[in-house]
Each structure stands twice: as structure tokens, then as C-alpha cells.
Amino acid sequence: MESKPTPNLPASFVSQLQTVLDPQGISEFLKGLEQPTPISIRYNTHKHVGPDAGLTPVPWCPTAYYLRERPSFTLDPLFHAGTYYVQEASSTFLYHILKSLELPTASVALDLCAAPGGKSTLLSSFLGTSGMLVANEVIKSRAQILKENTIKWGLGNTVVTQNDPSHFSGLGGIFDLVLVDAPCSGEGMFRKDPAAIAEWSPENVALCAARQQRILDQAGGLPKPGAYLIYATCTYNRKENEDNIAFLASEFAYEPIRVPLEASWGIVESEIPVDGQTFFGYRFFPHRVRGEGFFISVLRRAGGEERELNLTKEFRHDHLKRVPSKAIPKEIESQLIGTEALQLYQLGEGYFALDKERQAIFEKLSQALQIRYFGVELGQAIRGEWIPSHEWALSVLEKENIPRLNLSLEEALSYLRKEAISADQSPKGWLLATYMNLPIGWVKNLGNRVNNYYPKAWRVRS
Ligand code: SAM
Numbered sequence: 001m002e003s004k005p006t007p008n009l010p011a012s013f014v015s016q017l018q019t020v021l022d023p024q025g026i027s028e029f030l031k032g033l034e035q036p037t038p039i040s041i042r043y044n045t046h047k048h049v050g051p052d053a054g055l056t057p058v059p060w061c062p063t064a065y066y067l068r069e070r071p072s073f074t075l076d077p078l079f080h081a082g083t084y085y086v087q088e089a090s091s092t093f094l095y096h097i098l099k100s101l102e103l104p105t106a107s108v109a110l111d112l113c114a115a116p117g118g119k120s121t122l123l124s125s126f127l128g129t130s131g132m133l134v135a136n137e138v139i140k141s142r143a144q145i146l147k148e149n150t151i152k153w154g155l156g157n158t159v160v161t162q163n164d165p166s167h168f169s170g171l172g173g174i175f176d177l178v179l180v181d182a183p184c185s186g187e188g189m190f191r192k193d194p195a196a197i198a199e200w201s202p203e204n205v206a207l208c209a210a211r212q213q214r215i216l217d218q219a220g221g222l223p224k225p226g227a228y229l230i231y232a233t234c235t236y237n238r239k240e241n242e243d244n245i246a247f248l249a250s251e252f253a254y255e256p257i258r259v260p261l262e263a264s265w266g267i268v269e270s271e272i273p274v275d276g277q278t279f280f281g282y283r284f285f286p287h288r289v290r291g292e293g294f295f296i297s298v299l300r301r302a303g304g305e306e307r308e309l310n311l312t313k314e315f316r317h318d319h320l321k322r323v324p325s326k327a328i329p330k331e332i333e334s335q336l337i338g339t340e341a342l343q344l345y346q347l348g349e350g351y352f353a354l355d356k357e358r359q360a361i362f363e364k365l366s367q368a369l370q371i372r373y374f375g376v377e378l379g380q381a382i383r384g385e386w387i388p389s390h391e392w393a394l395s396v397l398e399k400e401n402i403p404r405l406n407l408s409l410e411e412a413l414s415y416l417r418k419e420a421i422s423a424d425q426s427p428k429g430w431l432l433a434t435y436m437n438l439p440i441g442w443v444k445n446l447g448n449r450v451n452n453y454y455p456k457a458w459r460v461r462s
Contacts, residue, residue: 007033007194012202013187020236020283032287037192039067040089040291045125046155046396047438049083058290059265061092063125066290074462077412077435082152082394087118088192090284090291093267094119094179094230097298098126100259101228106130107176108361112165112219115142117149119181119232124155129396132358134175134365136161136168147373148458154395156353159365160373165218170368174361178222181232182212182244188234188293191286209239213247220252225304229254232296241281241295242272249274253302256280265289272297315363320347320371327351328378329386335401336378349380350389353397388430390455393439405431405443412440415452416460423450 009030017026042064043049051057051065058064064087073079073086107127114120115137124133135150135158137143143162150158185208186196216231223229231248233240248254249272256279261267266288272279284294315322323346325339333339342353354362354375362374377391392399405423407415412435414421423431423445433441433454442453 007190007197009197010200013200016237019238028287029285033191038089038290039070040064040087041067041084042087042092042122043084044082044153047083049078058089058092060096064089064092074460075413077416077440078438080416081435081438081440082154083438085118085121088292090289090294091118092122093296094122095126097230097259097296103176106357108132108174109177110134110175110222111179112136113181113183115146117146119179120146121149121153124153124158127157129155129157131157132361133158134161136163138162138164143372150373151391152394156376156395156397159362159371161369162372163369165215167369168218168222172221173224175223176227178219179230180215180219182215184208184233184235184240186234187236192292205237205239209243212240212244216244216248220248223301225301227301228298230296230298234292234294236283236293242270245272245279245281245297246274249279249299254299255302257298257300259298312363317366320345320366332379332386335399336397349382351378352376353378388442390441393432393441399432402432403427405433407433407435415440415454418452418454418459421450421452
């Protein structure tokens with residue numbers, strides 16, 4: 001691939017680099033910005049697709065791979081089926097950190113700044129269907145994108161909320177892990193997104209650092225005793241990184257965690273002395289790693305008393321109510337394997353399934369937070385008719401007994417564009433539309449025509 005022209009960087013940014021790189025490092029860094037941005041994806045192992053032959057793995061995340069070139073993801077039905085997420089390679093280092101921690105099985109994690117959902121979907125996979133993730137995004141339009149990506153990923157272990165970090169203040173002691181992937185000045189995105197250069201200024205760095213400190217002030221008390229807090233940014237400067245770790249470690253009782261590294265990865269470890277302890281941060285420079293600029297650090301909350309959380313007998317909520325499994329049609333219930341392990345809820349016209357093991361925590365969260373999505377929406381009862389939800393189609397809940405309509409690439413693209421498709425040989429009624437055996441949505445075969453139930457808002461326009 002061709003190299004790019006050297007971007008025109010603000011002089012104050014280059015002089016600020018001296019706090020994290022020596023002169024030789026700065027000149028290599030500037031050359032690194034001329035190299036093409038690597039493209040990488042991370043697979044959804046719950047959807048059983050492997051990497052294409054010959055792809056190079058990202059060294060710190062076994063489900064992530066570098067692509068040879070950027071394909072049209074929009075024109076790949078497997079992308080819409082949620083079989084992979086397009087994720088920048090450096091940020092998949094989160095997997096390596098998670099693997100090195102002593103997280104309990106069935107952990108509950110909070111991703112406080114989660115949209116569009118790169119790290120949330122990684123966390124969702126890592127936690128697995130026995131774990132639970134609260135993926136939060138304060139900005140409404142971004143929370144909607146996070147919800148869509150959560151639905152596509154489909155594990156059913158994620159609650160999407162739209163709240164300011166301060167709204168979590170009564171929820172301390174629930175989480176085994178809190179991730180703060182903070183909004184930042186984006187220095188690490190200069191190569192991938194040159195617009196980030198125009199937005200950069202020392203004033204903006206100071207503004208971002210102050211905002212991050214406010215977020216950490218809210219987040220610092222949320223992990224349980226002995227649980228972890230991971231802080232990340234896609235920027236290099238110390239104000240938004242080391243200084244914030246020092247703030248966190250001096251405001252709350254935390255212990256340092258050192259993450260094992262392979263020298264060949266090119267990641268730079270930074271030492272952060274705070275009150276006689278040394279904390280650690282990990283910095284990714286584009287001239288040293290095959291990825292974009294990134295910083296990440298992990299700390300462990302000091303031990304103490306754990307709070308017990310019990311399921312309340314009665315659940316009161318303005319919009320959400322527990323419903324028995326007979327609330328959904330018999331033919332749908334019979335398709336759901338392990339209904340006895342699921343608690344059903346009704347929210348408006350929608351019926352949702354959630355693992356009973358997560359019920360107590362979910363109900364507690366629902367009292368304090370604005371829930372945008374949770375578990376798996378199975379379907380909606382509209383004027384007496386049951387309409388299966390797209391969310392259920394994309395979820396990893398078993399749908400073995402449902403008749404399928406296997407589509408070719410051409411047909412799958414027509415389906416995703418919401419065009420007419422045919423189902424001549426198929427039984428009448430609801431069919432699960434699949435591409436390469438992976439569900440991409442629903443159709444209803446009426447015999448003389450087929451209704452395409454792909455969500456209007458998700459329609460592929462190219
Ligand atoms: N974790 C995401 C991922 O991997 O896809 C990227 C998160 S992005 C770096 C930071 C997010 O924080 C943005 O979605 C932004 O809307 C959100 N944000 C902005 N201001 C915030 C605030 N004051 N408190 C919490 N989150 C905020």
C-alpha cells in the first residue's frame with residue numbers, strides 16, 4: 001500500500017510529544033503517520049465463523065485479524081449478521097488485559113462510555129452468556145448506535161443504558177469490572193481521521209482532561225472491593241492519561257496491576273508513581289505497533305466488605321413488567337430452548353427474555369437507569385398478532401426448529417435493501433432468512449408473496 005503525505009501537525013502538539021517520546025522517537029512517529037492505517041476486524045465466536053485463510057492475527061487478541069485491504073463492509077451480509085466487528089487493532093488489547101485479570105465467572109461489567117460499542121462487544125464476548133454487561137452511553141443518538149451494535153452482536157448478556165456517569169452513584173459495589181473509555185482529544189486518530197488534527201488544541205486537551213477527571217470521580221467508587229477499573233483513551237498526552245491515573249489512585253483506594261507484555265508487540269509501558277506505589281499504563285504508537293494511538297491502564301480496588309443483592313419479591317417499574325412464559329404464543333415458547341432459565345418482561349408491545357441468573361441485578365439497574373435495551377427482544381404483540389423481532393433473529397438464542405430461507409449473496413443483499421425476494425419452495429409463515437447459515441432477519445411467506453421484515457431504519461442503501 002502507498003504511504004500518505006506527512007500530515008501538517010500543530011507545532012504545540014509536536015512539542016508536547018517530547019513528554020512521551022525522545023527526539024529519535026518523534027521523528028519515527030512522524031514517519032509512522034505516513035504509513036497506511038491497518039484495517040482489522042474481531043470475530044464473534046458465538047456465531048461460528050472463522051477467519052478467512054491467510055489473514056494475520058492481531059498478536060494480543062486471538063479473535064482479531066488484520067485485513068489485506070478495506071472491503072465494502074456494507075455489502076457483506078456477514079457484517080449485518082454480527083459475525084464480526086470492525087475494530088481498530090490497538091484497542092483489542094483490552095482482551096489481553098481481561099485475560100490477565102482474576103475475574104470471577106459470571107462477572108458483571110460496566111462500560112461507562114460505550115458507543116459505538118467496539119469495547120462493549122469485546123467485553124460481551126469475553127463475559128460470555130453467563131456474564132452480564134451494562135453498556136452505557138450518555139448521548140442519545142450514540143446510545144442508539146450502541147443498541148444496534150449490541151443487537152447485532154446478539155449474546156443477550158448486555159443491558160444498554162443512556163445515563164450520565166453521575167446516575168450510577170447508587171450502584172457502587174455491583175461491578176466486577178468498570179471500563180472508562182473516555183472521550184478524549186483523539187491524538188491517536190490523527191492518521192486514521194485527519195479531521196482530528198484540525199480539532200486538536202492545547203485548550204481542548206485541558207478541557208478533555210478536566211472532563212475525564214469528572215468521569216473518573218464518578219466511576220472510581222463503582223467497582224466492588226477487589227474489582228477492577230480499566231481506563232483508556234485514544235490519545236498520547238500525559239494530562240489525559242498518567243495524570244488521570246494519578247488522580248484516581250490518590251482519590252480512591254486502588255492497587256496497581258501490571259500487565260504481562262511481549263517485547264515484540266512494541267507497546268510502551270509507563271510507570272506512574274502515586275503515594276509510594278507504582279501504577280502502570282500502556283501506550284501504543286503507530287510507528288511501534290500495527291495499530292493506531294492508544295493508552296490503557298488497569299487498577300484494582302482495595303478489598304473490603306461486599307454487598308449482597310437480593311431479588312425483590314415484587315418488581316415495580318413504570319414501564320417494565322415481569323410476565324410469565326405463557327404470555328408469549330405457545331409456538332414461540334416451544335422454539336425457545338431452556339425457557340425455564342429465562343425471565344420474560346413486557347415493555348410496551350415488546351417481549352424480552354433475560355437469563356434468570358441476572359434478574360436481581362437487572363431489576364436493580366432498571367430502577368436507577370434509563371434502559372434502552374436488555375437481554376433479547378423476542379417479539380411484539382401488535383393488535384393480537386405476534387411479530388418476531390429482528391433482535392431475536394440476530395441473537396444467539398437457539399432457533400433450531402424454525403424453518404429457514406437460505407439466501408445467496410445476491411438474494412441476501414436484496415433482502416438487506418428491503419427489496420422483494422422469493423421463497424417458492426418454502427413453507428408458509430415466518431421464516432428465518434439466513435446467509436451462509438447465519439440469521440440476518442425474518443420474512444413472512446404468504447404463498448403468493450413474501451413480506452420482508454428487515455428493519456426499515458437498518459436498510460442498506462448502496
Ligand atoms: N468505548 C467505545 C468503543 O470502543 O466503541 C468508544 C467510546 S468514545 C472514546 C467515548 C464516548 O464517551 C463517546 O461515545 C461519547 O459520546 C461519550 N461521552 C462524551 N461525554 C461524556 C461524558 N461527559 N460522560 C460519559 N461519556 C461521555
